[in-house]
Amino acid sequence: MKILRIIPAFLRNKFLVATVAFVVWILFFDKNDLFAQLERRHELHELDKSKDYFTEQIEQERHFSEELKNNPATIEKFAREKYFMKRDGEDLFLIEPAESNTKDK
Structure with a gap:
């Protein structure tokens, strides 16, 4: 011994x-070891950031929706920008940005 x-x-x-x-x-x-817990904590942090972003986006869309319901100028602006609508007698010119030709020679 x-x-x-x-x-x-x-x-x-x-x-x-x-x-x-x-x-x-x-x-x-x-299966719930230290490394898995750290990974889950990081994932939770990312999901919290995503939740904050989408909550802010929802609030902006609600505000915009209320503006569309109550303000005729907002409706006109939305129709002109989104659907390219115009008034009678107006000419509408669409200008597209030029494509950049950056080829390595």
């Missing part, structure tokens, strides 16, 4: 060994 004398006393404690083994298992080998 010379081997047992070489091992320090605190490492021969079965409760300590069991606790350390349990902690190592939970941190590295479990």
